Amino acid sequence: MSQELPTWLAESPAYEPPRDRDGFVRTNLLRLAALPARMAQAAGKPAFLDRLLQPVPALVRFAGLIVSVVCVSAATNMAFVWVVFAAVLVSLALRPLPQLRATAPVAALAALIAGLVVLPGALMGMAPPSLVVRMAVKTFCTVGLTLGLAQGVPWSRMASALTGAHVPAAVVFVADAAMRGIFVLGRVAQHLNESLALRSVGHNQHKSGSAGAIMGMTFVRASIFAGEQAEAMACRGYDGTSTAAPERASRVAGVLYALAIICVVALFVWFERAMGVG
Amino acid sequence: MHIPDNYLSPQTDAVFAVAMVPIWAHCARKVGKELNARQMSFLGMAAAFSFLLMMFNVPLPGGTTGHAVGGTLIGLLLGPEAACLAVSVALGIQALIFGDGGILAFGANCFNMAFILPFVGCAVYRLVLGGEGASSGRRMAAAFIGSYVGLAVAALAAAIEFGVQPLLFKDAAGAALYCPYPLSVSIPAMMIPHLLVACVVEGVATVAIHEYVLRVAPGLVADAESGSSSLVPVAVLVGVLAIATPLGLLAEGTAWGEWGTDEIAEVAGLAQAPAGMANGFEWQAIMPDYALAGLPDAAAYILSAVIGIALLAVIFRLAASFAPARRSGA
DSSP states (O other), X not given: OOOOXXXXXXXXXXXXXXXXXXXXXXXXXXXXXXXXXXXXXXHTSOOHHHHHTTTSOHHHHHHHHHHHHHHXXXXXXXXXXXXXXXXXXXXXXXXXXXXXXXHHHHHHHHHHHHHHHHHHHHHTTSSOTHHHXXXXXXXXXXXXXXXXXXXXXXXXXXXXXXXXTTOOHHHHHHHHHHHHHHHHHHHHHHHHHHHHHHHOOSOOSOHHHHHHHHHHHHHHHHHHHHHHHHHHHHHTTOOSOOOOOOOOOOHHHHHHHHHHHHHHHHHHHHIIIIIOOO | OOOOTTSSOHHHHHHHHHHHHHXXXXXXXXXXXXXXXXXXXXXXXXXHHHHHHTTOOXXXXXXXXXXXXXXXXXXXXXXXXXXXXXXXXXXXXXXXXXXXXXXXXXHHHIIIXXXXXXXXXXXXXXXXXXXXXXXXXXXXXXXXXXXXXXXXXXXXXXXXXXXXXXXXOBOTTSOBSSOOOOHHHHHXXXXXXXXXXXXXXXXXXXXXXXHHHHHHOGGGSTTOOSSOOOXXXXXXXXXXXXXXXXXXXXXXXXXXXXXXXXXXXXXXXXXXXXXXXXXXXXXXXXXXXGOOTTSOHHHHHHHHHHHHHHHHHHHHHHHHHTSOGGGTTO
């Protein structure tokens, strides 16, 4: 005796999820959240140039960065900027792939934005067209130099260097905790985003709510981490003072690096004085 | 052989730009499918070779200058499709930053130097080489002949593009609007110096660099099955070539068909520059003619080479990072 399937059971279970434009959540938020973690991951593999400059004290490298950025920004002769641009490009080309991917697109994007900011003025005749290129190249150089230092010098070394430079311990501690927090919370936000992307089935009508929830949850986790950190510090007898271990660096390498920076300044002055605006 | 802006009519420029789109698409698809991440990085080096070779100007009969391109060389190492992309990117950087070759004429320049040159060069190479197991002497001869013919055919294409302009684009009085030279002038003017000197330079450079790469890093070649794939020896060669680029300044004069609008009337013996050229599009390059105000020519030339090489390396390494993981192991 045969039994017929009920019509509702005989129907094809074909399921077509409604089309949803959740690209914003999937790509933009996820990518932004993953950025600190990616930077940390990229910083793990030292580049050839960073290995070469490892003995140089972090503070000297930081001072070198400031001097270079000031020279590039103040340069009226583009020849100097092109020399720095070539140096930044070469240093980028020599970086391992993860570092290159974390650096070059960011510097290029910053240059693009700087160029776009000046573009309307150039189009309306209020600024020379060359200013667009000038701004873009200068921005590329300064961002490239800064990211290069950020990837070449671990934050722990920078904290030690700041202590050595008599920066108040409280400032160093807050900056140190903030840096660690950015990386940890970046990973948290990334995990939350991945969970959201995996569980998003069908049409999500509350995208802004989802994004807000991720940010809110990240904030809640931040306060939990802060509480846990405070308890841990109390357990270890923290009495309000913090000290960073002195940085182990070569004095000779520091002097050589400082000489190189002086050469950069001399080149800047020579280009400005001998060649004028170009 | 870098056609500047306004030598070709905008219609001609548009035709070549449109013609190049499917070629680039095909080449990008093929390269993305066949080359692994390491070979993609090497493609950046190969583009740097091409960039540098184009900076080495050699004096040609008639007081003009010419240069090798290296399109066949890249084609022999990584395939003509990879060569097409590499030379196109090198030409793009030359046009945008150094004003070498036109922005509007970019499609035409790519058609000649990035498409015709490597594809013809590689086809002739295979024809001369014959089957598998050819001797090294035959391989060198095939590389020389292939690159020689490739550059010659590319120069012929450029000469025809120049020469048809006065036939197709004239004003009411019958005067040429763009390049004023007819085919009877442009073909011999381009072909004789190229056949006598530039193609020989292209052939010698191709054979020398091809053999060098086969000896020091055979694993980098597209159809290689084993051998070293270290980029270091190739990078060293690129560095040496970059330092030697000021040798290209020894050749005085301008390449045929690359005169500025202010020079063309005098060179062509005209009362004034053709109307289409005089009123045409003008691109303000950042470092025109690889020179920087106030900087010695040799220093500016080396700086240009370094910027070009580093840019190409960054672009192709970033492109390599998008190569699927399953192919990145080589």
